Amino acid sequence: MIPARSFAGKRVALFGLGGSGMATALSLREGGADVLAWDDNPDSVAKAAAEGIATGDLRTADWSGFASFVLSPGVPLTHPKPHWSVELARGAGVEIIGDVELFCRERALQAPNAPFIAITGTNGKSTTTALTAHILKAAGRDAQMGGNIGRAVMTLDPITPDRFYVVECSSYQIDLAPSINPTAGILLNLTPDHLDRHGTMQRYASIKERLVAGSETAIVGVDDSYCVQIADRLERAGHHVIRISKRLQITDGYFADGTDLMEAEHGRYSRVGFLEGIGSLRGQHNAQNALAAVAACLKVGLDLGEIQSGLEAFPGLAHRMEQVGRKDNVLFVNDSKATNADAAAPALSSFPRIYWIAGGLPKEGGIESLRGYFPRIAKAYLIGEAAPAFSVTLGEAVPYEISGTLAAAVEHAAADAAADPTSDVVVLLSPACASFDQFKNFEVRGEAFKQAVGKIEGVRSIGGKPE
Numbered sequence: 001m002i003p004a005r006s007f008a009g010k011r012v013a014l015f016g017l018g019g020s021g022m023a024t025a026l027s028l029r030e031g032g033a034d035v036l037a038w039d040d041n042p043d044s045v046a047k048a049a050a051e052g053i054a055t056g057d058l059r060t061a062d063w064s065g066f067a068s069f070v071l072s073p074g075v076p077l078t079h080p081k082p083h084w085s086v087e088l089a090r091g092a093g094v095e096i097i098g099d100v101e102l103f104c105r106e107r108a109l110q111a112p113n114a115p116f117i118a119i120t121g122t123n124g125k126s127t128t129t130a131l132t133a134h135i136l137k138a139a140g141r142d143a144q145m146g147g148n149i150g151r152a153v154m155t156l157d158p159i160t161p162d163r164f165y166v167v168e169c170s171s172y173q174i175d176l177a178p179s180i181n182p183t184a185g186i187l188l189n190l191t192p193d194h195l196d197r198h199g200t201m202q203r204y205a206s207i208k209e210r211l212v213a214g215s216e217t218a219i220v221g222v223d224d225s226y227c228v229q230i231a232d233r234l235e236r237a238g239h240h241v242i243r244i245s246k247r248l249q250i251t252d253g254y255f256a257d258g259t260d261l262m263e264a265e266h267g268r269y270s271r272v273g274f275l276e277g278i279g280s281l282r283g284q285h286n287a288q289n290a291l292a293a294v295a296a297c298l299k300v301g302l303d304l305g306e307i308q309s310g311l312e313a314f315p316g317l318a319h320r321m322e323q324v325g326r327k328d329n330v331l332f333v334n335d336s337k338a339t340n341a342d343a344a345a346p347a348l349s350s351f352p353r354i355y356w357i358a359g360g361l362p363k364e365g366g367i368e369s370l371r372g373y374f375p376r377i378a379k380a381y382l383i384g385e386a387a388p389a390f391s392v393t394l395g396e397a398v399p400y401e402i403s404g405t406l407a408a409a410v411e412h413a414a415a416d417a418a419a420d421p422t423s424d425v426v427v428l429l430s431p432a433c434a435s436f437d438q439f440k441n442f443e444v445r446g447e448a449f450k451q452a453v454g455k456i457e458g459v460r461s462i463g464g465k466p467e
């Protein structure tokens with residue numbers, strides 16, 4: 001745990017006692033703050049009280065005594081309307097911050113030069129965070145990974161000058177972190193998302209921009225117009241900007257040339273890494289993730305040999321194009337984290353011949369946007385509530401069956417793929433749907449897929465590791 005010593009002796013209000021909120025409350029208490037915590041869920045309040053955290057309804061609290069108000073990132077700050085606790089804090093003139101801000105202040109107090117890599121973007125941030133932390137660990141560094149992935153940021157090991165911190169940041173967390181100042185800040189991409197919480201695309205983009213604007217080095221993907229504008233704006237303001245692209249041969253920065261990772265310096269090119277044969281980093285989207293990780297790791301002192309070794313040993317992110325098994329010419333891939341069509345597109349673009357398991361609780365727009373990938377699909381196996389609607393979209397373009405359940409879909413897809421004479425085929429779970437009609441969450445759905453694959457006779461387990 002990182003004790004929030006920068007709040008020692010201060011009275012702090014906190015709302016939201018889920019996983020990260022509870023961790024933040026404990027960190028504040030450990031650092032010597034006088035915390036008063038609350039949640040709309042009585043069970044969460046009771047759990048906090050059992051941990052010795054002072055609890056009390058913030059509606060009746062004396063806000064004049066609070067130095068800060070710590071808000072959990074899942075609680076609305078601005079849209080669709082501010083939470084009642086936000087209104088109270090604003091009315092009393094109390095600053096509103098989150099757990100990433102606590103981390104930044106503690107780093108400033110304890111070890112301001114501790115290497116800190118922060119990652120955001122609409123898509124790919126979890127893979128990039130995991131990959132960056134993996135490269136650092138493989139190179140023998142003490143790398144701490146958390147934030148919007150895995151561990152809450154204040155549960156990481158205490159900040160010291162020789163510890164490396166790799167933190168995934170959601171837009172909600174950035175909105176509550178006014179002093180965020182990474183050594184290397186990564187903004188991968190921007191597409192419309194979370195507009196119910198931010199109001200407009202412009203506001204969403206401006207929040208994401210804060211992370212790279214506060215960075216010593218801003219690493220910005222330039223494959224969408226929003227990020228191009230941000231990179232140009234930061235550079236005009238005098239920031240050090242490194243541009244990355246998964247598809248453009250840029251003159252300065254890093255770009256992908258097939259599976260080669262290239263550096264461009266005033267139009268002169270050199271290879272800084274490669275992804276050939278790394279099964280966990282297939283596809284253009286993973287080239288972008290790798291480029292960002294390479295740029296960040298170079299910034300914090302790694303050499304190219306250390307970075308390439310880390311790339312080659314990367315096991316992949318669970319439930320995100322996770323290789324789980326192989327039988328002869330058939331690879332089984334778990335992409336359960338693809339809970340909408342946009343999220344399924346990277347996997348569909350990464351394999352030439354696919355036996356596709358899709359469906360679940362449908363999202364708005366269905367799979368119409370994936371039509372360009374239909375020629376890659378040998379057959380589709382449709383499950384859950386979305387099956388009838390998906391079958392209409394597939395029509396005559398793609399052979400399909402309505403399998404109903406995930407277990408049946410795996411069984412049928414495996415049999416059909418085994419009979420395919422093509423040298424390289426994949427049985428791919430990439431549902432393009434939420435899981436809630438049949439599973440608690442996408443993780444449970446992904447584990448069910450892996451269990452079903454494991455029951456197929458002759459399948460060799462990969463365990464997510466590259467082949």
